[in-house]
Amino acid sequence: MGIMFFVVLGWAAKNLIYLTLNCIQSEKFYIMVEKTEETCLQLMKNPNCSKNQKRLCRVVLQANRSFSKISACGLFYVDATxxxxxxxxxxxNIIVLLQFAFL
Structure with a gap:
């Protein structure tokens, strides 16, 4: 019985670590998308910006309009929270299981 507890605990810890790493990378991606949008807006306001750069910035801004955070089947968003x-x-769940164990 004790071995099974440590196996389940290790499995939950592994999943939490993977989930946290995935969320950190997703949050970095969201921040880069926001920075890219800000940079494009600043470049388009710059009078020295070439037409090709302005066209690229417009395309990037149009792509960002339809961007939404990554979700898991629409149930929750994969972000820092x-x-x-x-x-x-x-x-x-652990508290509920402990309550049943000590009844």
Missing amino acids: LPILFTEVLTG
Whole structure:
């Protein structure tokens, strides 16, 4: 019984680590998308910007209009808050299981 507890605990820790790493990379991607949009807006305001650069910036801005955060089947977004939500659910389940174990 003790071995099974450590196997399940290790499995949950592994999943939490992978989830956190994925969320960190997703958040970095979202930040880069925002910075790209800001840079394009600044370049388009610059009078020394060439027509090709302005056209590229317009295309980038049009692509960013339809951009939305990555979601898991539309249930929740994969961003920096996801590991916190996962930890809340995990601790809630652990508390309920402990209550049943000590009844």
